[in-house]
Amino acid sequence: MSEETREAVSETVLNSGDVVTGRVIEVDDKKVVVDIGYAFNGIIPIRELSALRIEHPSEVCAVGDEVTTKVIKIDEEDQVVVLSKREAAAQGAWNDLQDKFENGDTFEITVQDVVKGGLVTDVGVRGFIPASLVDRKFVENLEEFKGQSIRVKVVEIDPENNKLILSRKAVLDEEYDDNVSQTLESLPVGSVVTGTVQRLTNFGAFVDVGGVDGLVHISELAWHHVDHPEDVVKPGDTVQVRILKVDPEAGRVSLSIREAMPSPWEEGVQEFTPGSIVTGVVRRIVDFGVFVELKPGLEGLVHISQISHQHVAHASDVLEEGQEVKVKILAIDPERQRISLSIKDASEERPPRREPQQQRSYQSTPQDDGSGTGATIGDLFRDLFKKQ
Structure with a gap:
């Protein structure tokens, strides 16, 4: 700074708390030197450079940078002005941040x-x-x-x-909510879309469809009975799902994997014909009989009267879930999705055959005529006819 300039700026009034702008002219390990257009230079100690802890002033400033600072102290004896970049920044920052918070x-x-x-x-x-x-x-x-x-x-x-x-x-979260709203509008109920399994729970699987997580309830994972979701899908799997229900207000989507695939009643039932004997697995035992799975998703009913040739009071007395059995197909009703089965008709065992009453032969007890020989009723009537 020239002598004339120094004399001119010496007339400038500078007080503690003033905010001034200057240009960095030197950076060392402990401070930054700033030309603030005053009679002598300003210095910014390393602790006053940033609201964060820094290792070196060069992390914040470089020679030639323009910086806004707050006057902390004017040291006439050492001819320096102690400045704070940190406090100058904070002075206006809190008000700006408060506005951002409220808005x-x-x-x-x-x-x-x-x-x-x-x-x-x-x-x-x-x-x-x-x-x-x-x-x-x-x-x-x-x-x-x-x-x-x-x-x-x-x-x-x-x-x-x-x-x-x-x-x-x-x-x-805000971006996700916006995306959910847009995605839900593009998911018409009944449509089939591709999704990715995100996570599994005891009650089903969450599948990402276009950035929205929808729930596939455990009952909608497959046409057959599912005990645990991990038996059918795992995280990362790509699956086809049908949109069952969309709730924009709650941001929820109900999905079905099984509804996105052909029903076994549309295809699988064609493999079976009335009168044929096939092997199945007992899946459910009820008061009136048992349901036997012929193939995944395709079950038929064995009425309790069709379980055995012998009287059965409770199906659980003779059968258990998971048991493999042979059944005869009695009838198939695709429209009502019902199959009537019989275990007893598929069995080779038959109850003892009873002879009709009219075919039974009855023989009277031999009578003693006193001669020591037995005589039948026929013998008696024969003698009577001879006399006539």
Whole structure:
């Protein structure tokens, strides 16, 4: 700075708390030197450069940068002005962040560091993003976000305690909700679409269809009875599903895998004909008989009267679920989706055959005529006829 310029700026009035703009002219290990157009230069100690902890001033400033600072102290004796970039940034930052919080604004920040429990950024003040608010799902390695630009929202703000909590998850949730609304409009009930199995529960499977997770209830996983969803599908599987119900307000979609595939009553039943004897598996035992599975999704009823040639009071007395049995097909009704079966008619065992009463031969008890020989009724009548 020339002597004439120095004399001119010396007349400038500068007070503690003033906000001034200058240009960086030097960067060393502990401070940054700034030309603020005053009688002597300003210095920014490393601790006053950022709301975050930094290892070297070069992480924040470079020679030639224009910086806005707040005057902390004017040291006439050492001929320096102590400045704070951190406080100057914070002075206007809190008001701006408060507006963003009240309006629910989304804005972009750069992740400066990864600390225990989350991420930190400098937005004029120190902003903290807890690990639970980084993503909609669990993030195992937060280091992948360091140096990245991400969009966040303010979810908690307390200037008095210098506390600012930001959330990336809030932005992702909002985007997801918007996407759900758009996707639901494009999923007409009855249509068949392709989805990806996301996760399994005891009551079914969640399938992603166009960015929306829909539920396939366990009863809709297959045409046959399913005990556990993992017996049919696993996460990552690509499946065809039919849209059963859409609830835009709740953001829910009910899906069916079995309805997206041919019914065994449309194809499988053609393999069977009345009168044929086939092998099946007992699947359900009820008061009036048992249901026997002939092939997956295709079951027929063996009425309790058709279980055995002997009287059966309870089907569970002679049969158990999972038991393999031979059955004779009595009748098939595709329209009502019913098949009548018989176990006893498929059995080779038959009850003892009784002779008709009229064919039975009765013989009277031999009578003693006193001669020591037995005489039959026929003998007596024969003698009578001879006398006549």
